[in-house]
Amino acid sequence: MQSLKDGLIYHVQAIKAGFPLTIFTSNQLIHLYSRNGLFREAQKLFDEMPQRNVFSWNAIISSHIKAQNLKRARQLFDSASYKDLVTYNSLLSGYVSTDGYEDCALELFSEMNSLDYGIRIDEISLTTMLNLTAKLEVVSYGRELHSFMVKTANDSSGFAVSSLIDMYSKCGYFQEAWRVFSGHRGVVDLVSKNAMVAACCREGKLEVAVNLFWTEPELNDNVSWNTLIAGYAQNGFEEEALYLFVRMEENGFRRNEHTFASVLSACSGLRSCKHGKEVHAWVLKNGMTSNSFILSGIVDVYCKCGNMKYAKSVHAAMGFENSFSVTSMIMGHAFHGNLVEARRLFDSLAEKSTVVWTALFSGYLKSQKCEAVFELLSEFRAKESIVPDAAILISVLGACAIKAALDPGKQIHAYILRSRIEVDKKLFSALVDMYSKSGSITYAEKLFKRGSDRDIILYNVMLAGYAHHGHENKAIQIFNEMLERGIKPDVVTFLAILSACRHSCLVELGEQFFYSMKKDYNVLPEIEHYACMIDLYGRANQLDKAKELMRKIPIESDTIIWGAFLNACRVNGNTILAREAEERLLKLEGDIGDRYVQLANLYAAEGNWDEVCRIRKKMKGKEAKKAAGCSWLYVENGVHIFISGDKTHPRTEAINFTLALLAEELYQIS
């Protein structure tokens, strides 16, 4: 009686013929119905049974657990005529795997410890509790369980070892996971090996994971492959994930929903709409359209690629709530500038997790809507039940950095300290960046020096900070420091270091860095790096070198390059080349106010008033305007913005009066 069909036929025939089912058969049918989601039928059969044994009770209780009805399961548990260790373990695992019932699991476990009628905790109870420990990330409790397992000789089966590895790894104790694994001289079952591979991936140790994977590869199953594919996808090695995905089938392993969920996440990382569509087609062909991980993965790929039309249609056709998909949609809309739609989706949610909030925060930040970020924070804080977490604060600090809002930034920092929010690498970098961009390079530096485990992001933030503040020596110093610590510089690092050279007109040093980035570090210069070099040559009035580099750019020249070149022409006073740059720019970007002003200034500097007139005429027809540069300051909670000759401030008179007084005083002092 394996299939539901067989079971139903048997059941119907029994009823028709009027012969009673044995307890054994009824128990089997309850399981069969429960396995196939026919919970009501399972309950009906249980209710009609004239006699029941402990297997009947266990079957009906696990049926309710499977239906996620923990309350009903508990009622049946309490009223059960027969109970054994399986009954307890069933309910325990139900509690462990259902969100919100963790306390019940702990309570039940301690109850099991104090029972005196022959029920003793066994290996299954213990591995189930390790599962809970991993979920709650309480290593001290995990250690207690571990030592209890050693004492009672429950620590060496495959189940025990794999659960211990998983627990230590998920609690963040990789070394201890490794110790459990190697405690068996590396001779463990496949599941434990897979758990260790997963632990390595979680830790970012992909090389170790691969080595482990390829030791005794004949043991590997499709979980091993899925684990490694997921590891690559999650650590930014999307190409490798796709490569393994191909190799997996070549090696005769069946792909399943886990495989496709990971591959979709790799496609998202690559922003590859093409690959996303291929996987989407495969999913449709194989009827995997009911798996929420896969569906939200598809939505995410389309969102990341900006194909919101496709994303929307997949999302709308889902037919059930999927918070991952909604989050992707909110991010997708926001990142592609449609903040109204992002907000509408956000508002449509009855329950908003902090992840959804984070999506909207980061969306607003990405669109540089800093005021919206601050307003959203007030809105968030008005909710009583939730408090901002690190992810949200990173967005808020980002908004502070853009606005150079030092005071609000400091308040966030203070809030982090007060609330004892764990400062991970991302949050730490966001803090340093905020201080640096808000003008407080000293404090950024102080904080930076306090960071013990500096990664490339943090170094890049600090480098950019030094570059912007004109501390080129310090920039070079920490560049060397990061090399000494074995951190490989990336495109951002070089942009920062070149920009430090640019601001200080260090042509030779800049050239050194520029040419070594490809040669010594295998980092290909991007358009911004070329623009930076051209600007450096321009400022140093080395137009020939700028011209030479322009010819060598392998990427199609764009407005950034020509803009930098135009500036170089201005410094050099070369109006002939400037004219060429002007034509290229107007062709590339159309009529932009800023550019006309740049051009007009260029010709004006040469005293070439005919050209200035020509540009001015062009400007008038197109209503080109350049946004004026402004200065601003924060007074208490308000920001006050001034442009040259500004009389729009409500207290202009008072301000100018005070200014006059101050000027008078200064005059008297001198």
Add this chain to the structure above:
DNA sequence: CTAGGGTTAG
């Protein structure tokens, strides 16, 4: 005698 509870991958 045959049944039920636990581990790894998104």
